Amino acid sequence: MTTFHIQTLNAISPVGLQRLDRELFDIGTDIPEPRGILVRSADLHSMDVPPSLYAVARAGAGTNNIPVARLAALGIPVFNTPGANANAVKELVIAGMLLAARNLYHAADYTRDLVAEKGLAGKELDVQVEAGKKQFAGFELPGKSLGVIGLGAIGVLVANAAHALGLKVLGYDPALTIKNAWQLSPNVEQVTSVEELFSRSDMITLHVPLVDGTRGLVNAERIALMPQGGVVLNFARGGVVDEAAVLQALDTGHLHAYVNDFPSESGAVHPRVVTLPHLGASTGEAEDNCAIMAVDQLADYLLHGNIRNSVNFPEVVMARTPGTTRVGIFNENKPNMIGQITAVLADAGLNVAEFTNKSQGDYAYTLVDVEGEVRDELKEQILAIDGVIRARKIET
Ligand SMILES: NC(=O)C1=CN([C@@H]2O[C@H](COP(=O)(O)OP(=O)(O)OC[C@H]3O[C@@H](n4cnc5c(N)ncnc54)[C@H](O)[C@@H]3O)[C@@H](O)[C@H]2O)C=CC1
Ligand SMILES: O=C(O)C(=O)COP(=O)(O)O
DSSP: OEEEEEEEEOOOOHHHHSSOOOOEEEESSSOOOEEEEEESSOOOOTOOOTTTTOEEEESSSSTTTTTTHHHHTOOOEOOOTTTHHHHHHHHHHHHHHHHTTTTTTHHHHHHHHHHHHTTTOHHHHHHHHHGHHHHHHOOTTTTEEEEHHHHHHHHHHHHHHHHHHOOEEEEEOOTOOHHHHHHSSSTTTEEEEEEHHHHOOSSSOOOOSSSSGGGTHHHHHHHSOOOOTTEHHHHHHGGBBOOOHHHHHHHHTTTEEEEESSSEEEEHHHHTEEEEOOOTOOHHHHHHHHHHHHHHHHHHHHHHOOOOOOOSSBBBBOOOOTEEEEEEEESOTTTTTHHHHHHHHTTTTTTTEEEEEEETHHHHHHEEEEESSOOOHHHHHHHTTTTTEEEEEOOO
């Protein structure tokens, strides 16, 4: 029986790892020739892709740490776990809004200083507390407007929760899915331009992936559209924000606060910035949920060739046909690929019991269950077809 070697490049919750049958999988940080990689935020861009590698599973949402396009060209699916950590991020965003609205971070610092640095106690402490508190007077959320950019798994939860807290919520997502639209409160107003969102929002929160189209999405021109005293919340990725523009707007007082999850040298020390150490998904619950989903998707792919929640290949899931052998094939998305693949199977005397082919962008993936003996040379014959990238006889 085949043993699949799984390399973990970050701490993956044991609740997920224990789902891997140790008769079929061995798991470790230092595994040579891995078939699968389990990762969170480790940067894989400079990784030499091992020829043994079949798939990468990201226990989390963002895949900007993974060379997704390079792996697609090698026929290596990258999975992520949409929604599995969304509640954790939503809760931190709500906390971030309150941190900013009530100046909590600086207020707590002030109190600590009175005791730890100034050595005050008793009546003296009381006097300074009452004298100093006015500088931290804040604002309440009801009646304020929140603009949510990206209404995916996280953005929808944030929008709905913010509405429940009494905020006027505006949302912007040019590619809103039907599934997410169903989850979105009808009280969230959808706007059709990002500029309109900025000009009508006291606070802006970002829930988009970091890709070319979202890099620097929050820039000086758009910040200038916001009402005076605005707040920007960034729990998406540092690169979505032009941080120099945000810091300048904080210095002039146009922005009141910037709350974010992505430390930088200049941002982390700015007095109007609250920076957390990438804590969005760091709850026990989210870590378990992400690990379970990532592990299950990776195992289903290695054992059965099924692709669920891949960011670089289409969803292809097919029930196993008893008494058949399964073959998985990646190819370029161009005419006559299916014809050539089925012709090779026919020439080899193999009867097709079940067949699925789906394409997405430049690539396509085929799963086929065949009756008859699949000899080793079949793989070579399929690989010899112009445009086929990878082929695998799925042994289990
Ligand atoms: N701070 C943290 O620890 C965490 C950060 N994240 C970040 O949050 C991002 C979003 O996560 P999910 O909501 O789970 O992903 P998702 O894929 O469910 O949602 C992303 C949404 O953004 C939309 N979008 C893409 N480009 C856009 C644009 N230019 N303008 C407006 N909308 C746009 C998409 O249509 C999609 O609906 C992740 O990609 C990751 O970078 C996610 C989890 C934890
Ligand atoms: O899921 C995401 O996109 C995150 O940013 C969470 O990252 P982490 O798994 O906590 O390293």
